[in-house]
Amino acid sequence: MMVALLVLAFASLVFWLVFFRFKLIRLTPGWGVVFGFFVVHLLLVFVIGLRFVTPNSANATVVQRTIQLVPRLPEPTLVEQVLVEEGAPVKKGQTLFQFDRRPYQYKVDQISAQLAAAKQNVKVLKADVDAATQGARKAKVELEYAQYQKRIFDKLAQEQAVREETVEEWLTKVNAAEATNDAALAQLERARLQYKSEIDGINTTVANMESQLQLARYYLDNTTLTAPEDGHIINLQVRPGMVAGTIRAGGIAAFIADADRYLLATYFQENLKYVKPGQPVEVALDLYPGQIFRGTVDSIWRGNGIGQYLPSDDIPKFQQPPPNVPQGQYAVKIRLDHPDESKFPIGAQGLAAIYTGGEHGAWAVLRKISIRAHSWFNWLYPLDI
Incomplete structure (x- = not known):
């Protein structure tokens, strides 16, 4: 920069000496255009230096994270109390x-009662297993007795000591006893399967009722909506008597978090050639005329939506953007050094x-x-007087 100033000063001195002090050459429009052309190009050094050595953004905005407060309830529910004031600071929880x-x-x-009944039913299932056993x-004893009697009467029938009708009668009794035994064994197996129906060592009916009870308690706990972190709410429109729940679209309020706020400034891409994290920054917020705040470069967001293409069956059409459309810019995340972050509210703009x-x-x-x-x-x- 000093070289450019010296060259400009020397050129001005030569111009004055030649055309005004000694009048060696008569000043004509041609000579004026030549000297003006030289001075204008020399002034470009200052423009280039300011753009690349000290890049400046007129679009700097304070960014704070917001959390949408959405009631986690399965059905429309009445708002009974609003326990926060608009703009008042609140703590997490x-x-x-x-x-x-x-x-x-x-x-x-209701589900607690059903769970108690399910646990009691497990004891009933255990008693059913004992009864089926x-x-x-x-049935097994009766089958064995019928088979024993049949063997005796078969032997007596061979000796012609009894009639064939008696043998047939005991054969029928054996078949009936076998059917009764099979039915008893099936009933025992059914009772055992019902009693042994478990998941992770817990009866499936009991496990199902316990999970339903946990979900019901979750919704009961969510009837009290608490602050997810330190922050505040603006534009509070929730009032007692309002119904919130699944019939509403989106949240009922926007919660502005206090922590981790930063300044986001956009720059033309070429001006970021020498910008690196950690470099010093000065900020002039419109909210505070006459004040300068210091900060440092946190990171550069090397990305712009212009380069994003969504999945589609349409072939992109590449056209030259209109001259009135500004060039795509990149954002720089800036951390302010001021100890009181509350001085920089969301949306505050500046340079x-x-x-x-x-x-x-x-x-x-x-x-x-x-x-x-x-x-x-x-x-x-x-x-705006």
């Missing part, structure tokens, strides 16, 4: 809204200058003058 607990408490009570034993070579040097001085002039000019502009 603080109760914000209280919904009607009664329908969900009734559900918990005894029934199977009895941000990055000093790629540090805050010392001729280019930095020019940019400091420029950004401070912008900040002080905010006392007057916009003219």
Whole structure:
């Protein structure tokens, strides 16, 4: 920069000496155009230096994360209490809204009773197994007795001591006893399967009722909506008597988180050639005319939606963008050094200058003058008297 200033000063001196002091050459429009052409091109050095050594963005915005407060309830539910004031700071876990607990408490009570009945039914199933076991034993004994009697009467029939009708009678009894025994064994197996129906060592009916009870308690707990982290709510429109739940689209309020706020400034891509994380930044927010805030470059978002194509069966049509459409820019994430982050609310806008070579040097001085002039000019502009 100093070289450009010296060359400009020397050229101006030569121009003055030649055309005004000694009048060696008569000043004509041609000579004026030539000298003006030289000066204009020399001034480009200052423009290039400011753009690349101290890039400046007039589109810097304070960004805070927002959380959509959506009631996690399975059905429309009455809002009973609003326990937060608009704009008031809240802490993580603080109760914000209280919904009607009664329908969900009734559900918990109902499933609790069903769970108790299911646990009691397990004992009934155990008794059924014992009863079926005894029934199977009895049927087995009766079968063995019928078979024994049949063998005796078969022997007596061979000796012609009894009639054939008696033998046939005991054969029928044996067949009936076998059928009874098979039925008893099937009943025993059925009772055992019902009793042994388990998952992870718990009866399936009991496990099912326990999972339903956990879900019911989850919804009951969610009738109290608490702050997910430190923050505040603006534009609070929720009032007692409002119905919230599945019939609503989206959340009932926007929660603005206090933590991890930052400044996002957009720059033309070529101006980021020498920008790196950790470099110093000065910010002039429109919210605070006449004040300059310091920060550092956190990261560069090297991405722009212009380069994104969604899956489709349409072949892209590549056309030259209209001249009035601005060139695609990249965003730079900036961390402000001020200890009180509450001074920088969401959406606050301003100007941000990055000093790629540090805050010392001729280019930095020019940019400091420029950004401070912008900040002080905010006392007057916009003219909305």
